[in-house]
Amino acid sequence: MSLTRRQLLQGSGALVVLLPPWTHVLGQAPPPVPGAVDLKQVDSWLSIHADNTATLRMGFAELGQGATTALLMVAAEELDLSMEQISAAPLDTAHSPAQGGTYSSASVQRGRPQVAAAAAEARAALLALAAQRLGVPTAQLQVVGGVVQVVDAPQRSVTYGQLIGDQQFKLVVSGTAPLKQREHYKLLGTAVPRADLADRVTGAKRFIQQTRLPSMVHGRVVRPAGQAAYGAGAVVQNIDESTIAGIGDARMLRRGDFVAVVATREWDAIKAARALRVTWAPSAGLPDTDALHAAIRRDTTTDNVQLNQGDVDAAFAAAPAHQTVRFAAQCPYQAHAPFAPNCALADVRADSALVICASQDIQNARRGIAPLIGLKPEQIRVQFAEGAGTYGHSSYDDVAQAAAVMSQMVGKPVRVQFSRADEQGWDTYGPPHVGEVRLCADAQGVITGYQYDGWQHNWSLIDTTTQQLGVAPATEWPVSPVEGVNALVCGGQYAIAHRKLVNHRLNGLRYFKAGWLRSPLDLSFAFVSEQAVDQLAAQLGLDPVALRQRNITDARWRGVLDAATHAAKWQPRAKAVAAKGVWRSGRGVGLGTHLVSYGAAVADIDVNIKTGQVRIRHLFGAIDAGAVVNPGIVEAQITGQLVQTASRMLLEEVLIEHGRSAARDWVSYPILRMQDCPAITPVVVQRMDQRSTGAGEETMAAAAAAIANAFFDATGRRMTRYPLTPARVLAALA
Amino acid sequence: MTTLKVNGLSHTVTAAADEPLLYVLGNDLELAGPRFGCGLAQCGSCSVLVDGVEMRSCVTTLAQVGTREVTTLEGLPRWHALRLGKPVGEGAAVALHPVQQALIDAAAPQCGYCMNGMAIKAAELLSHNLHPTEAQIRTALNGHLCRCGTYPRIIAAVLQAAAVLRKDKA
Numbered sequence: 051m052s053l054t055r056r057q058l059l060q061g062s063g064a065l066v067v068l069l070p071p072w073t074h075v076l077g078q079a080p081p082p083v084p085g086a087v088d089l090k091q092v093d094s095w096l097s098i099h100a101d102n103t104a105t106l107r108m109g110f111a112e113l114g115q116g117a118t119t120a121l122l123m124v125a126a127e128e129l130d131l132s133m134e135q136i137s138a139a140p141l142d143t144a145h146s147p148a149q150g151g152t153y154s155s156a157s158v159q160r161g162r163p164q165v166a167a168a169a170a171e172a173r174a175a176l177l178a179l180a181a182q183r184l185g186v187p188t189a190q191l192q193v194v195g196g197v198v199q200v201v202d203a204p205q206r207s208v209t210y211g212q213l214i215g216d217q218q219f220k221l222v223v224s225g226t227a228p229l230k231q232r233e234h235y236k237l238l239g240t241a242v243p244r245a246d247l248a249d250r251v252t253g254a255k256r257f258i259q260q261t262r263l264p265s266m267v268h269g270r271v272v273r274p275a276g277q278a279a280y281g282a283g284a285v286v287q288n289i290d291e292s293t294i295a296g297i298g299d300a301r302m303l304r305r306g307d308f309v310a311v312v313a314t315r316e317w318d319a320i321k322a323a324r325a326l327r328v329t330w331a332p333s334a335g336l337p338d339t340d341a342l343h344a345a346i347r348r349d350t351t352t353d354n355v356q357l358n359q360g361d362v363d364a365a366f367a368a369a370p371a372h373q374t375v376r377f378a379a380q381c382p383y384q385a386h387a388p389f390a391p392n393c394a395l396a397d398v399r400a401d402s403a404l405v406i407c408a409s410q411d412i413q414n415a416r417r418g419i420a421p422l423i424g425l426k427p428e429q430i431r432v433q434f435a436e437g438a439g440t441y442g443h444s445s446y447d448d449v450a451q452a453a454a455v456m457s458q459m460v461g462k463p464v465r466v467q468f469s470r471a472d473e474q475g476w477d478t479y480g481p482p483h484v485g486e487v488r489l490c491a492d493a494q495g496v497i498t499g500y501q502y503d504g505w506q507h508n509w510s511l512i513d514t515t516t517q518q519l520g521v522a523p524a525t526e527w528p529v530s531p532v533e534g535v536n537a538l539v540c541g542g543q544y545a546i547a548h549r550k551l552v553n554h555r556l557n558g559l560r561y562f563k564a565g566w567l568r569s570p571l572d573l574s575f576a577f578v579s580e581q582a583v584d585q586l587a588a589q590l591g592l593d594p595v596a597l598r599q600r601n602i603t604d605a606r607w608r609g610v611l612d613a614a615t616h617a618a619k620w621q622p623r624a625k626a627v628a629a630k631g632v633w634r635s636g637r638g639v640g641l642g643t644h645l646v647s648y649g650a651a652v653a654d655i656d657v658n659i660k661t662g663q664v665r666i667r668h669l670f671g672a673i674d675a676g677a678v679v680n681p682g683i684v685e686a687q688i689t690g691q692l693v694q695t696a697s698r699m700l701l702e703e704v705l706i707e708h709g710r711s712a713a714r715d716w717v718s719y720p721i722l723r724m725q726d727c728p729a730i731t732p733v734v735v736q737r738m739d740q741r742s743t744g745a746g747e748e749t750m751a752a753a754a755a756a757i758a759n760a761f762f763d764a765t766g767r768r769m770t771r772y773p774l775t776p777a778r779v780l781a782a783l784a
Numbered sequence: 785m786t787t788l789k790v791n792g793l794s795h796t797v798t799a800a801a802d803e804p805l806l807y808v809l810g811n812d813l814e815l816a817g818p819r820f821g822c823g824l825a826q827c828g829s830c831s832v833l834v835d836g837v838e839m840r841s842c843v844t845t846l847a848q849v850g851t852r853e854v855t856t857l858e859g860l861p862r863w864h865a866l867r868l869g870k871p872v873g874e875g876a877a878v879a880l881h882p883v884q885q886a887l888i889d890a891a892a893p894q895c896g897y898c899m900n901g902m903a904i905k906a907a908e909l910l911s912h913n914l915h916p917t918e919a920q921i922r923t924a925l926n927g928h929l930c931r932c933g934t935y936p937r938i939i940a941a942v943l944q945a946a947a948v949l950r951k952d953k954a
């Protein structure tokens with residue numbers, strides 16, 4: 051049975067329920083999901099089996115970041131189980147609690163209290179059962195590896211499995227069950243190795259790209275090479291279907307402007323997708339790479355004063371010129387460019403559907419797919435299967451939508467694998483940015499006034515598949531209270547009496563499709579703001595670390611700065627080292643974070659003043675993320691963040707040619723390679739007395755700034771644009 | 785019909801001779817070691833050993849492989865055991881290749897998707913150089929990308945694997 055688009059739209063009342071995943075920004079509870087698992091029930095989270103093992107069900111996705119291990123530790127700690135006794139259930143809308151999307155390094159931040167509360171509730175119930183069974187008050191009981199013992203007579207014992215084995219708790223998470231006290235922790239705060247690593251190195255693990263369904267066919271989407279303006283989409287003018295005749299059993303699928311091919315053999319689908327001649331309607335483009343930022347600066351904007359504290363103008367009026375800094379810089383579009391292009395499988399039937407995908411938010415994926423196939427969200431089961439790390443909103447929802455529609459059209463399970471060009475060219479890019487900052491200080495370097503003006507566009511709500519199907523037009527995220535300039539990165543590290551932040555929002559429909567890319571826009575904010583802070587130090591002849599210390603009142607910012615500079619053995623430096631030879635060495639510092647936690651970094655770089663080549667020699671990065679459940683995993687996270695920041699500062703930029711994205715592959719959109727990888731020193735500032743906050747992206751802004759400031763230290767010039775390509779470096783040095 | 789030798793077994797597949805090896809390994813043989821990353825010979829995600837030499841299976845056709853022996857990530861332990869003259873027959877406990885073990889011990893993977901290419905290429909390097917310097921490792925693996933930024937730990941793991949291999953040899 052196949053529905054026409056009209057039937058579809060009528061059938062669903064054209065009611066497209068599009069909820070922006072607010073939770074990721076605001077840290078609020080996600081909106082209720084129809085048919086979803088009840089978060090309030092212990093049984094939603096935990097099962098204890100007869101063999102005295104436990105299964106934890108979580109709503110967060112393992113993205114290779116190790117969050118599963120951390121949350122298993124939290125549950126095992128509360129229950130006094132060993133790590134070998136507990137495992138995680140696969141993520142599935144059919145049984146996983148709807149914790150909200152896996153964004154903003156939230157898994158541990160939001161997940162830890164939820165999982166701890168459920169596990170503590172279970173433990174209290176189990177102890178009560180054991181007290182009955184053993185005939186002693188709970189106060190006389192202790193638990194070792196899921197065995198409840200009488201303290202004075204440990205041979206009198208009963209296991210969790212014997213008490214409840216595979217039965218339901220039927221218990222509400224009251225939130226009042228006592229949590230384990232810090233001094234009794236056995237697991238939390240230790241570097242428990244991830245149990246999920248071996249399968250990734252042996253071929254035992256099947257990523258979404260290696261997942262197969264019985265009797266499925268292989269599909270590819272067909273799109274123009276590289277996206278143009280989001281609002282323009284991709285509109286079909288003409289298709290010459292004869293161009294794929296004779297390629298195995300490949301055939302074309304089309305609904306509205308959505309075009310795809312399917313074939314029994316994957317290679318036939320690939321060949322057909324390449325061969326199919328589609329004439330696309332000309333669409334509005336963007337200014338080319340080097341004209342983009344001037345155009346952004348001239349464009350009409352919606353302006354919003356996010357913060358206006360004290361009297362900034364008066365502060366500047368009072369400050370002499372040499373105690374004032376003005377700085378402006380330009381930042382690029384960057385791509386998620388996951389190592390594997392996104393992939394999804396779908397099996398859509400008349401009144402139900404199974405979708406297997408790598409969405410960071412399976413509940414939201416379900417809501418997005420429903421109107422495309424005329425089903426209700428609760429008729430769609432979404433199972434999560436890991437792909438390669440995506441680092442934000444890459445094409446995982448887009449490809450899942452494509453798979454669902456194609457399966458409905460074919461009447462069979464379909465696997466859709468995006469090509470490298472689909473992924474690189476049709477990504478929801480991290481948006482570009484123009485930042486202008488001014489600051490002023492007293493003679494001692496205490497910053498008295500600060501103003502930041504930022505230009506950027508917002509994220510895109512509707513994926514390309516949905517747009518091409520005509521189900522919903524290109525739509526930006528609604529204005530939110532937190533959109534725009536990140537107050538924590540733009541001067542929020544320091545105690546500044548007079549501060550103003552202004553967001554100049556562009557019309558995103560005229561620009562590329564955009565989404566959150568790891569530490570969204572923070573690299574840009576820090577590149578602008580922290581260079582200005584550094585410039586102030588240079589103008590006043592002060593050491594950049596000393597100047598920052600002078601302006602910090604928060605002990606945690608101070609602590610993280612100390613940790614990074616201590617690891618790097620920072621020596622006070624006020625002036626660039628006298629230059630000799632073609633390679634100039636420099637060292638810089640930066641402070642910043644994302645929405646929570648605290649990050650600091652030091653960079654050592656070399657600049658070749660003849661060729662313009664920049665080599666990052668060493669990056670030191672420190673994070674204070676409160677109580678770090680697993681410092682080993684966070685060290686790995688910091689390492690990844692620093693290497694990725696080096697890549698983004700040196701190489702990554704979506705070039706725009708003839709109005710379209712020119713990113714197609716790893717040549718047109720390169721990332722850092724092993725030969726250019728710096729030495730990395732990760733530092734975890736452990737604060738077991740604080741709540742756990744995100745640690746997956748909170749040192750990138752600091753590292754971006756440290757690299758930029760090291761460039762100044764090496765050359766005496768400031769970069770006003772990144773990535774620091776040889777041509778730009780030579781221009782800055784000229 | 786083409787016959788293919790993979791990890792010590794012969795397979796007859798219906799794929800045409802111009803089909804790249806990767807899609808046959810993944811779909812017909814259902815192996816999950818070689819992984820699609822670009823299909824353009826740019827990333828190293830799909831690497832296999834062909835007679836001990838690292839090749840990009842996404843652009844190597846069945847015809848080009850011919851009768852040569854293909855080793856995938858799954859077959860790396862066996863390939864290594866054979867080189868050491870250890871038994872690999874049924875019932876023989878075959879240990880991971882030291883580079884696989886070292887990648888696990890160094891907690892190198894984040895998502896781990898790139899680890900196929902890293903392990904295959906490092907195994908090739910170590911098969912002719914038991915004393916690789918850090919610079920040689922960086923050069924050998926430079927054509928293998930990792931988006932998660934795990935390079936420092938991969939370098940450490942390959943150095944560690946080299947030390948293990950030298951001890952095995954001694």
Ligand code: FES
Binds near residue numbers: 820826827830842
């Ligand atoms: S998939 Fe073969 S090199 Fe990228």
Ligand code: FES
Binds near residue numbers: 898931932
């Ligand atoms: S570990 Fe994710 S791509 Fe290398």
